[in-house]
Amino acid sequence: MYQVLKSQPSYTGKVRDVFEIDENLILVSTDRISAFDVVFSEQISGKGQILNQISLAWFEYFKKIPNHLIESDHLKFPEPFNQEPWLKDRSVLVKKCERIDYECVVRGYLSGSGYKEYAKTGQIAFKDYPKGMKESSKLPEPIFTPARKNDSGHDENISEETMKTEIGNELFTQLKETSIKIYSEASEAIEKEGLILCDTKFEFGIYDGKVILIDELLTPDSSRYWEKESYREGFTPPSLDKQILRNYLETLDWDKNPPAPKLPQNIQDEILEKYKILEKRITKCISLK
Ligand SMILES: Nc1ncnc2c1ncn2[C@@H]1O[C@H](COP(=O)(O)OP(=O)(O)OP(=O)(O)O)[C@@H](O)[C@H]1O
Ligand SMILES: [Mg+2]
Numbered sequence: 001m002y003q004v005l006k007s008q009p010s011y012t013g014k015v016r017d018v019f020e021i022d023e024n025l026i027l028v029s030t031d032r033i034s035a036f037d038v039v040f041s042e043q044i045s046g047k048g049q050i051l052n053q054i055s056l057a058w059f060e061y062f063k064k065i066p067n068h069l070i071e072s073d074h075l076k077f078p079e080p081f082n083q084e085p086w087l088k089d090r091s092v093l094v095k096k097c098e099r100i101d102y103e104c105v106v107r108g109y110l111s112g113s114g115y116k117e118y119a120k121t122g123q124i125a126f127k128d129y130p131k132g133m134k135e136s137s138k139l140p141e142p143i144f145t146p147a148r149k150n151d152s153g154h155d156e157n158i159s160e161e162t163m164k165t166e167i168g169n170e171l172f173t174q175l176k177e178t179s180i181k182i183y184s185e186a187s188e189a190i191e192k193e194g195l196i197l198c199d200t201k202f203e204f205g206i207y208d209g210k211v212i213l214i215d216e217l218l219t220p221d222s223s224r225y226w227e228k229e230s231y232r233e234g235f236t237p238p239s240l241d242k243q244i245l246r247n248y249l250e251t252l253d254w255d256k257n258p259p260a261p262k263l264p265q266n267i268q269d270e271i272l273e274k275y276k277i278l279e280k281r282i283t284k285c286i287s288l289k
Contacts, residue, residue, distance in 0.1 A: 006086060014039050015051070015221060020096065021078055024070060028091040029055075029216075033263075033271070035245045036256040037153050042263040048090040050275045051219045054282055056092070058217040061189065061286045062182055067213040068094040068205065097205025097214050101149040102163060104175050106183035107199040108142045110135060111224060111236070112243075113157070114199070126159040134234040136198075142183050144176045147201075174211055175204055186218055193285035195240075195278075196231055198224035218282075220275050240274045 009017035014034040019026040029048035033040050052072075059067050071077060074087040081087060107114050107124070114124050115135050122128060125145035133139075146163045147155035164172040179202050187197040200223035203215035216222055220241035231237050236247070248267050249256075
């Protein structure tokens with residue numbers, strides 16, 4: 001009998017609980033939230049379902065790109081998982097892959113750690129860029145700025161050349177091209193809805209010798225979404241994603257090491273409200289296709 005006890009997954013990520021079943025996994029998006037790789041003790045009720053639904057909508061939109069999904073209806077999961085009502089809307093049955101241990105980050109705009117690096121060194125991901133760009137400036141074209149997943153839990157930004165040396169030119173090119181293609185097509189799709197995709201990150205795995213998309217896709221946990229209406233160069237636009245939490249944390253005197261500070265109710269409410277708005281707007285515009 002498989003272990004379906006909510007409290008005993010095979011693996012606990014920062015946000016997802018993972019149950020292993022033979023060759024497959026059940027990924028459960030919990031209501032946990034993390035920032036700077038630290039998990040908060042507060043849970044944002046309903047966040048997990050929203051993340052899972054946004055991810056599913058994008059996997060459907062990009063269905064021509066092979067991905068890990070097998071089933072999203074928990075009633076069709078293998079016994080006894082199909083009898084667990086708490087899995088509804090927040091879980092997926094997926095192919096268990098050999099994970100490629102890189103975060104494939106694509107940036108279309110200068111923000112977050114990319115902006116910090118540029119402001120300090122004139123470089124982004126160890127490459128020189130023209131002087132004069134401001135916070136939130138649109139980059140001349142979307143760029144690939146990978147990070148290596150480390151056992152320590154903190155990802156390490158690396159150059160394209162380093163990643164290429166580590167995994168070989170062929171696989172590197174495939175991951176980079178697929179990442180930029182998804183970023184560009186997703187940006188175009190949501191522009192009609194008045195949304196900007198500032199940046200995002202993808203994960204890939206190997207299954208049956210082939211590269212496939214895994215984990216979550218274009219969620220507000222893994223991406224920065226802005227309103228076109230309030231976008232201005234030189235400022236941090238109000239965001240519809242986890243940046244709300246990061247911005248709040250920057251106002252505190254917290255060294256970003258555990259334990260996480262307390263998350264005020266109004267910040268929790270704001271995150272949930274923005275995630276709900278985003279889910280509605282994304283599903284509306286990408287299901288119109
Ligand atoms: N199809 C898959 N096959 C194997 N591993 C997967 C697959 N999809 C997602 N994962 C992994 O499952 C975990 C999901 O949990 P979660 O997103 O909470 O992790 P995380 O805290 O972001 O940790 P990590 O730093 O490992 O990504 C991640 O480690 C992710 O890489
Ligand atoms: Mg993750």
